[in-house]
Amino acid sequence: MRLLVLGGTEFVGRAVVEAALGRGWEVTVFNRGRQPLPAGARPVHGDRTAPDGLAALAADGGEWDAVADTWSAAPRAVHEAARLLRGRAGRYAYVSSRSVYAWPAAPGATEEAPLVQDAAADAGATDYARDKRGGELAAVGAFGAADSLLARAGLILGPYENVGRLPWWLTRIARGGPVLAPGPRELPLQYIDVRDLAGWLLGALESGLSGPYNLVSPPGHTTMGELLDACLRVTGADAELRWTDPETVLAAGIAPWTELPVWVPPGGEMYDAMHGSDVSRALAAGLVCRPVAETVAATWDWLVRLGGSAPLRPDRSRPGLDPRTEAEVLGGAGGVSGTTP
Incomplete structure (x- = not known):
């Protein structure tokens, strides 16, 4: 598969890049270029927070089977990237968070639990929970519910933390x-090991999964x-x-x-x-x-x-x-x- 990773040099993004390369996928990484990439990944440099920060990605002309996005600040960045890539990528995977659930979360809450309110796909930064929910809305808004995957991760541990x-x-x-x-x-x-998160995410993209998943052990x-x-x-x-x-x-x-x-x-x-958190949906979808x-x-x-x-x-x-x-x-x-x- 051809994968575009937005980020890709730190923690979750890096684990996704390494896992995809390990599967023999063609991997493109869009980021600021401040840190070295794993060998084998193709770089495209730009700053999502800057004016015209996606220009290099727009000019690249690449097409991908899937996009993996780990952004955790203003959802506007996900909104703009997803709109740009609509038509150039088949699926959009957004690494979200269980923080998107309304507080307090009930014991054993599933993906159907109530979500935080007042989040918007094109908003600037507010707080972590609404920013992540806004990122979800941006991904689904651009790619549709059938072609967007929302990995609601819990506590993430492992190398590169x-x-x-x-x-x-x-x-x-x-x-x-x-x-x-x-x-x-x-x-x-x-919790979830970052390498298990990355492996599950790639498998889910291969299998065509969509919608939200609580992704934690x-x-x-x-x-x-x-x-x-x-x-x-x-x-x-x-x-x-x-x-x-x-x-x-x-x-x-x-x-x-x-x-x-x-x-x-x-x-x-x-x-x-x-x-x-209840994770039966992710376990049924292959989480190990x-x-x-x-x-x-x-x-x-x-x-x-x-x-x-x-x-x-x-x-x-x-x-x-x-x-x-x-x-x-x-x-x-x-x-x-x-x-x-």
Whole structure:
């Protein structure tokens, strides 16, 4: 197949490019050209946010079987690109987000759950949820419901992560010493490895799938304990996981998800939204999720190649817990020591 990827050098876009090249597809990448492409991809350079930023793509004359778009800011950029490519590409896959569902999301919400309101395909940037929903509307508006695929991803982890969640846990555990591990240890987690996302997306394009799919692992694919134990094993660090109950963590003023990435205390709306989505439609359409140990090991290998410091998107704040706060909580509550099985 001939694939056009809008983006293609960071995280999800890069995983899609590498997966497509691995399948022997012809891959064109449209981006700013600031980072090197995987070998074998054909570059077309332009800036979607600039006036006439799509000029090079308009002049290229290429035609494709499918487009993959990971844009997450103003939906106007998706709107303009999709309109330009209508008639030159067969299908349009937009990597969206489960954030498009109205808050609070009910436990086990399917693709039929209510969506955020006041999103528009040609709008400027507002907030993440409405921007992603606007991107969906732009894709469907240009290509129609039958030729647009909406991958509503949840928490994405794996190599090339430029949000910093799993890289923070790996680097923190690699530093050694007592580590504040937010409990309960058996807390079920839901996420997707970026390579599984990319593989499913390409397979769905080959199969002609359309419409929205919640794209994340089944609830309980792994646990907080299994995730952090895997970090401990791959780093080989002299670290001790000290499991601390959610009440103690929250009483210390520590923000779930941001200061302790991935973790959300059980039993609330935020946990249901982050780790309780129904994914039966994607599973029926071929989604396969690799074990958490593989995701952690590949991310650590990538970090080691980079020298231990992962890049971070300029529009995101760096996640993680201040060492002084961690020491204060551990000193006051102690935590329960944990060992790797």
